Amino acid sequence: MADQAGAQTTASPRTAVVIGGNRIPFARSGGAYAYSSNKDMLIAALDGLVARFGLQGERIGEVAAGAVLKHSRDFNLTREAVLGSALSAETPAYDLQQACATGLETVVGLSNKIKLGQIESGIAGGVDSASDAPIAVSEGLRRVLLDLSRAKTTQQKLKTLATLRPKDLSPNAPTTGEPRTGLSMGEHQALTTAAWEITREAQDELALHSHRNLAAAYERGFFTDLMTPYRGLTRDANLRADTSLEKLATLKPVFGKSLDTPATMTAGNSTPLTDGAAVVLLGSEEYATANNLPMLATIVDAEAAAVDFVHGDEGLLMAPVHALPRLLERNGLTLEDFDFFEIHEAFAGTVLSSLAAWEDAAYCKRVLGLDGALGSIDRAKLNVNGSSLAAGHPFAATGGRIVASLAKTLSEQGGRGLISVCAAGGQGVVAILEARN
Amino acid sequence: MADTYLDLVNTPLPARIAKTLGLPRPSVLRRYSPGEVLAAQPVLVAGAGAGADALADVLLGWDVEVRRHVLPGEKLSAAVVVLDRASSPMDLAAPMLELGQAVRLLVPGGRVVGLFRSSAETADPAEAAARQGIDGALRSVAHELRNGATANGIILRGDATTTDPTTLGALRFLLSGRSAYVDGQFIEVTATPAESVADLAAATGAAGEGAPEQPLAGRTAVVTGAARGIGAKIAEVLARDGARVVAVDVPAAGEQLARVANGVHGTALQLDITAPDAAERILEHVGQRYGVLDIVVHNAGITRDKLLANMDAPRWDSVIAVNIASQLRMNERLLASPVFSATGRIISLASTSGIAGNRGQSNYAASKAGVIGMVRAQAAAFDGGGRTINAVAPGFIETDMTARIPPLTRQVARRLSSLQQGGLPVDVAETIAFLASDAAAGINGQVVRVCGQNLVGA
Numbered sequence: 001m002a003d004q005a006g007a008q009t010t011a012s013p014r015t016a017v018v019i020g021g022n023r024i025p026f027a028r029s030g031g032a033y034a035y036s037s038n039k040d041m042l043i044a045a046l047d048g049l050v051a052r053f054g055l056q057g058e059r060i061g062e063v064a065a066g067a068v069l070k071h072s073r074d075f076n077l078t079r080e081a082v083l084g085s086a087l088s089a090e091t092p093a094y095d096l097q098q099a100c101a102t103g104l105e106t107v108v109g110l111s112n113k114i115k116l117g118q119i120e121s122g123i124a125g126g127v128d129s130a131s132d133a134p135i136a137v138s139e140g141l142r143r144v145l146l147d148l149s150r151a152k153t154t155q156q157k158l159k160t161l162a163t164l165r166p167k168d169l170s171p172n173a174p175t176t177g178e179p180r181t182g183l184s185m186g187e188h189q190a191l192t193t194a195a196w197e198i199t200r201e202a203q204d205e206l207a208l209h210s211h212r213n214l215a216a217a218y219e220r221g222f223f224t225d226l227m228t229p230y231r232g233l234t235r236d237a238n239l240r241a242d243t244s245l246e247k248l249a250t251l252k253p254v255f256g257k258s259l260d261t262p263a264t265m266t267a268g269n270s271t272p273l274t275d276g277a278a279v280v281l282l283g284s285e286e287y288a289t290a291n292n293l294p295m296l297a298t299i300v301d302a303e304a305a306a307v308d309f310v311h312g313d314e315g316l317l318m319a320p321v322h323a324l325p326r327l328l329e330r331n332g333l334t335l336e337d338f339d340f341f342e343i344h345e346a347f348a349g350t351v352l353s354s355l356a357a358w359e360d361a362a363y364c365k366r367v368l369g370l371d372g373a374l375g376s377i378d379r380a381k382l383n384v385n386g387s388s389l390a391a392g393h394p395f396a397a398t399g400g401r402i403v404a405s406l407a408k409t410l411s412e413q414g415g416r417g418l419i420s421v422c423a424a425g426g427q428g429v430v431a432i433l434e435a436r437n
Numbered sequence: 438m439a440d441t442y443l444d445l446v447n448t449p450l451p452a453r454i455a456k457t458l459g460l461p462r463p464s465v466l467r468r469y470s471p472g473e474v475l476a477a478q479p480v481l482v483a484g485a486g487a488g489a490d491a492l493a494d495v496l497l498g499w500d501v502e503v504r505r506h507v508l509p510g511e512k513l514s515a516a517v518v519v520l521d522r523a524s525s526p527m528d529l530a531a532p533m534l535e536l537g538q539a540v541r542l543l544v545p546g547g548r549v550v551g552l553f554r555s556s557a558e559t560a561d562p563a564e565a566a567a568r569q570g571i572d573g574a575l576r577s578v579a580h581e582l583r584n585g586a587t588a589n590g591i592i593l594r595g596d597a598t599t600t601d602p603t604t605l606g607a608l609r610f611l612l613s614g615r616s617a618y619v620d621g622q623f624i625e626v627t628a629t630p631a632e633s634v635a636d637l638a639a640a641t642g643a644a645g646e647g648a649p650e651q652p653l654a655g656r657t658a659v660v661t662g663a664a665r666g667i668g669a670k671i672a673e674v675l676a677r678d679g680a681r682v683v684a685v686d687v688p689a690a691g692e693q694l695a696r697v698a699n700g701v702h703g704t705a706l707q708l709d710i711t712a713p714d715a716a717e718r719i720l721e722h723v724g725q726r727y728g729v730l731d732i733v734v735h736n737a738g739i740t741r742d743k744l745l746a747n748m749d750a751p752r753w754d755s756v757i758a759v760n761i762a763s764q765l766r767m768n769e770r771l772l773a774s775p776v777f778s779a780t781g782r783i784i785s786l787a788s789t790s791g792i793a794g795n796r797g798q799s800n801y802a803a804s805k806a807g808v809i810g811m812v813r814a815q816a817a818a819f820d821g822g823g824r825t826i827n828a829v830a831p832g833f834i835e836t837d838m839t840a841r842i843p844p845l846t847r848q849v850a851r852r853l854s855s856l857q858q859g860g861l862p863v864d865v866a867e868t869i870a871f872l873a874s875d876a877a878a879g880i881n882g883q884v885v886r887v888c889g890q891n892l893v894g895a
Contacts, residue, residue, distance in 0.1 A: 044692075051684075051695035051705035054726070086699040221688075224707045228691040292726050 015285050016111035017295040018433065021404020022049035023278035024230035025237065026392035029130035032233040033275040038067045038074060041230070042081040042127040045277035045400075048228030049123065050086040053281060053293060057086070061119025063093040064106040065279065067127050068395035068424075070097070071134040077127075087123075099423035100346065101304070102126045103278060103399020104431060110282050111299040120287040124403075125279030126396025132275075140168030178424065180310045185317070185424060186347065190256025190265055192315030193349030196356045200264035203348035204248040207269040207389045209379075210345055214386025215241035222385060226404050238272055238392040255347075269348035274392030278400030280407075295436050296407035297417070302431035303327035309426040314367070317350045319428030320420040321357045325368050327430050335375040339415030342402045345388040346422055354420070385409065403433070410435040440835065440851060443858050463857035464585035467546030469614035469867060471650055471677065476501045476514035476612065478544055483535045484519035484552075488599035492519055492552070492608075495600050499609075507538040515548035515612050516540065519599055523553060523567040533574055540582060549588035550611045551575045552599055555625065572623060579621035579890050580855050587611075587620040587856070587890075596628040597879060603629045606876025615871060618832075618864035620855050621890030629879040630823060651679030652874040657727040659683045659719055661710050662737030664690035666836040667786070669697045670862035671734055674870045676701035680732060683723060685710065710737050710763040716770030724776040731778045732873045733771060735764045735785040738804075740838065742797040753800045760804030765811060768826075780823035782873045785812055786865075787830040787884055793893045805830075809884050816882025825881040827872045832888025833859040854889030 024044050027033040033041060042065060050056055065078040074080070079093040098105045103126035110122035137145070144164050151157040177184050193203075217223060218235055227235075240247075253263030255270065281293075288295045305323030307314040314322075320343075328334060335358070343351045357363050358374040365372065385405050388398055399421055406417045414435040422428045443463045445451045455462050479502035482493040496503050496517075504513070516539035518532050540549065556568035572590065579588035591607050598604065603626045610616050611624075658675045662668035663684035672682045682703035686694045691707045698705035706722050708715055723730045738760045741752035764785060771777045790798050791805025812828045819826060833839060833850045839859065842850065851859045865887050871877055872885070 047699055048691070048695045048705075051698035054698070054702070054704040056699050056702045221712075224688045227688075228695050228705075228707070229689060230692055234689045234691075292728075294725065 014115050014117055016114035016282055016299045017285060017288055017436070018297045018299060018403060018407035019281040019283050019288055019293045020049070020053060020296060021226055021278065021280040021400060021407070022052055023227055023397065023401050023404070024048070024276055025227060025233040025235050026274045026276035026394055026397070027233055027237045028392065029273035029275060031131075031237050031275070032231050033129065034131045036129065036231065036275065037132050038070065038077060038127045038129050038277075039081050039084065041129065041275065041277035042077065042125070042279075043084040044228070044230045045125060045127065045279045046081060046085040046087065046123065049279050049281055051228070052225065055087060055281075057088050059088040060091045060123055061121045062110060062113065063087070063091055063123040064096055064110050065093070065123075065125045065127065066096040066098075066102040066106065066396045067129075068097065068099055068102060069128055069130065069133045097396070098427060098429070099425055100344070100393070100395045100398060101421045101423035101427060101429040102396035103401070104302075104403065104419060104421045104429045105304070105399070107280055107282065107299065107399060107403050108302040108429065108431060114282060114284050121281070121283040123279050123281055125277065125400040126398075127277035128394035128396045129275045130273035130394070136172045138168045138170060138172055140165060144168065178316065184255070186255035186265060186270060188309065188316035189347045189349050190259060190263070192318060192353045193264060193347070194256060194259050194261040195315065196353040198264065198349050198352045198356065200262070202352055203264055203269035204245055206345070206348040206351060207248055208243060208245055210383060210386045210389040211240050211243050212386075213384055214239050214390035217385040222408070226408060236391045238274065239386075239390050243268075265347060265349055269389065271346060271388045271393035274394045276392065276394035276397045278397040278404065280400050280403050294411070296411040297433040297435055300432040300434050301327060301331055302429060303330070304427065304429045306428070307426045314426070315353065316424070316426055317346055317422035317428070318353065318357065319426055320422050320430050321354050321428075322368060323428050323430045324358070324418075324420065325364075325370055325374055327432065328374075331432060333432070335377060337416060338418045339381060339413070340384060340406060340409055340417035341377050341382045342387065342406050342417060342419045343382065344393075344398055344402065344421040345383065346393065348389060350422055406433055440858055442848065442851075461852045461857040462583070463852070464545060464583070466585045466617040466856065466858075467614045468617045468863065473614055475499060475609070478502070478512045478514040479504045480612075481505075481507060481513050481516040481539045482519065483516060483539065484532045486519070486522045488521040488552070489519035492517065492599040495605060507535060507542065511542065512544050513539055513542045513547065514544055515550065516543065517608070518549070518551045520551060520553040520571050521593060521599055523564075523571065524561070525563045526567050526570050528567055529570055529574065536578070540578065540586075543582070543584075543586050545584035545586070546614070546617075547582075547584070547586040548612050549575070549578055549582065549586070550608060551588070551590040552604070552608075553590065553592060555592050555594045558594060575623075576621050576890075582855070585617070585856065587616065589616070589619060589621065590623040592623050592625045594625050594627045597626045598628070601626065601629055601879065603627070603877060603879030606871070606874070606878075607880065609876065610871045615867035617867070618856065618860035618887050618889050619868060619885065620888070622886055624880060624885060625883055627879045627881065630821070652876060653732070653870065654679030656680045656731040656873070657683065657723055657729060658732035658734065658873065659685060659723065659730060660734045660736055661685045663697055664693040666838065667831065667834060667862040667865050668736040669693075671736055671866040671869055672697050672701050672703065674863060674866035675732070675734075675873065676703060678870050678874070680873070681727060683719070685719065686737070710767065711758045713766075715763065716767040719767070720770070720774050720776045728776070729778050730771070730776050730781065732782045733767075733784070734869055734873070735767070735783070735808075737763070738786060740798065740801050742801065744797055745799040748800065756800040756804050757807075760801070761807040761811065764808065768811075768815065778824075780878075782824070782877075783815070783826040784869050784872050785826070785828045787812075787828040789830050789832045789886060789888055789891060789893050792830060792884075792886070812884065813882050819881055825872075825877065827877075827880060827882065828884045829865060829868050829872070830884055830886045830888070831860065831865045832886060832891040832893070834865060834887075835859045835861055853893065854891040856889035858889065860887055860889055
């Protein structure tokens with residue numbers, strides 16, 4: 001059975017590789033990039049990548065990127081960024097959006113095109129600004145304005161205007177709330193965190209590891225060829241290299257305060273609103289070889305999943321838990337076959353709930369349809385260069401950050417790596433990268 | 438930093454006022470742009486003998502009108518004085534007096550170039566006096582010239598002839614707008630290694646054609662400290678001359694570095710040159726992307742000025758670490774690597790502070806004088822091989838660094854040179870590009886000042 005599953009995967013005719021990446025340091029919302037637009041940041045990330053690999057004026061096969069918080073004027077964000085970058089203006093581009101999985105999904109999409117021979121090179125990535133977020137007019141005002149544009153006579157116009165109510169004048173700011181439940185993402189996670197009985201201490205400990213690992217990565221120069229400073233920022237503004245369990249313990253809980261169980265989620269073990277952009281250069285082996293470019297890792301396979309968090313009893317951010325066993329089975333792999341795990345830290349509780357779920361035999365049988373527990377993950381292999389709790393999480397930029405960092409780690413240390421990213425709407429994407437050697 | 442006085446004094450009324458009051462009257466210098474006409478007016482080749490005759494023939498092949506004597510009233514683009522046979526101070530009178538007639542006829546931005554043999558290479562006191570005498574005379578001419586004209590010398594060493602490819606390379610450089618801010622300098626030339634003469638003949642126009650528009654085509658160059666100022670300009674000029682440029686600077690300067698790399702269609706390598714593995718990372722990058730490293734420009738440098746009495750260890754150490762220790766370490770690794778070309782060029786940034794010393798810059802002067810020492814010793818080791826190492830010592834150059842000098846001091850510093858103005862980063866870059874080219878194959882261990890004949894350290 002395993003042999004058969006293995007055979008299914010490797011049907012792809014060609015290999016897609018990660019050549020390198022570039023991101024700008026992530027800034028806290030309202031910080032260094034308060035006045036930078038998504039387009040500005042995406043151009044900065046692209047231009048840094050172009051400079052690193054000498055891609056000036058090159059026609060890349062395709063550029064795919066996206067943003068979660070997006071102005072309506074940015075309908076063609078990625079193509080506009082390409083036009084503003086040092087790449088050839090003949091480089092096609094498209095926008096993609098899958099909430100926080102946007103960045104990873106662009107990598108999956110372009111690597112598939114490379115595997116199929118449709119393109120030789122691609123740049124995948126994403127950007128998000130919580131600072132320069134779009135603010136929409138209310139639904140009432142919007143209807144009035146549209147009716148007004150259709151009104152022909154002065155009388156009709158006045159009649160339309162008369163339907164406007166004072167409450168229509170207050171704008172709609174974007175929220176991270178789920179449209180179908182009205183609950184914020186944090187409140188959703190708080191339900192899951194409580195259900196899996198994840199303690200405050202365990203969450204703070206994960207946050208501490210994230211900061212320490214990220215600080216150590218900076219210390220040894222890990223990011224010198226993964227990052228280009230922007231607007232005076234040279235490292236992630238959210239990083240607290242000197243944080244401690246004691247300091248994290250002093251923070252007041254912010255989510256789950258109305259639950260029966262003690263609230264455990266704080267600003268320290270949840271990601272802050274962040275601004276930033278990240279891109280990854282992908283290519284076929286032939287492209288990399290012909291252009292004397294490095295090949296950091298192979299993009300093996302990916303799987304998306306979604307859960308019914310609205311009517312069912314699964315947590316909003318638990319979709320990767322469902323995606324992983326399907327991906328492993330298709331590739332004939334188990335958790336023991338991986339050397340590095342990059343599990344996006346939307347909240348410390350998300351990571352810990354996922355780990356708990358995979359270790360829970362009853363859950364794995366009942367919900368995932370497995371024979372028993374999927375297994376446990378060696379914490380020493382988890383987010384070894386820090387993750388979103390320390391770096392911050394500019395939604396669509398996170399996938400690019402993770403793919404480039406994991407690919408570099410694999411090129412340095414060899415082995416196989418797993419990426420898991422949860423997303424709003426009860427979705428998630430997981431992917432496998434492998435070292436070249 | 439704009440030199441507003443220079444701009445002002447080059448408009449009609451202020452020019453008259455400055456002349457009446459005897460104020461400095463700096464000229465807008467003639468600078469190189471691709472496709473430049475080397476000499477729009479005739480060029481005088483003064484001096485007698487086979488060396489002068491042969492040189493005159495080569496210049497004819499450069500599409501230059503050549504005169505062997507001054508014609509009354511005829512303007513000249515340049516005067517080349519060939520004194521390679523001077524054996525007594527008495528031999529100087531005729532050619533120098535002829536040169537005196539020529540300088541009156543020089544066009545703005547004109548050139549005087551003297552060719553003579555090294556006084557260090559003769560045991561005859563009279564011959565040495567003649568040769569050293571030329572040095573003094575040419576320096577004085579440089580002081581006397583106005584309107585952006587310069588005077589420089591080419592010193593022939595060993596078997597070098599007046600028409601050796603490297604001699605011609607140096608001559609072309611000194612006649613061209615590339616040497617706009619090089620004044621009162623002497624470049625020593627040794628005979629070009631025989632194996633590269635054929636290539637060089639084409640590179641320098643000795644074969645009768647003009648020099649190529651892109652003398653560095655196909656070369657890969659690493660420029661450190663490339664994110665800003667002189668380093669960014671070096672990257673630009675090397676790229677203009679055809680080189681593929683790897684722009685190196687500290688990670689914190691990455692944003693500007695990316696802009697420079699994208700501007701020159703090169704690559705950006707974020708790297709602290711004081712890191713122990715700096716050379717390895719450069720070699721790895723160049724090796725993978727381009728295979729061979731042809732040119733290294735050690736430009737990165739810092740200042741941490743303090744009077745020695747107030748100097749502390751961090752200031753002293755950081756300047757030494759960046760400005761000289763890193764270069765020594767990197768050169769050692771480069772020379773041991775198969776990636777560094779057998780005809781590789783190393784060009785290191787010195788400073789007139791390293792030659793003359795400067796108040797408040799004992800650390801900086803130690804590092805920059807150290808560069809000169811390093812270059813001379815390494816050059817001796819290179820002697821006879823295909824590689825060369827040279828230094829360029831900028832004088833007062835208009836950069837962000839000199840813009841921080843207090844205004845009055847800055848104005849004075851600018852006028853202290855024979856050209857009565859600060860140089861531009863491009864002037865330093867042009868000299869580096871020349872030293873990086875095939876045409877400079879016989880130039881090794883030299884310190885070329887780009888200082889407009891600044892009084893400091895002269």
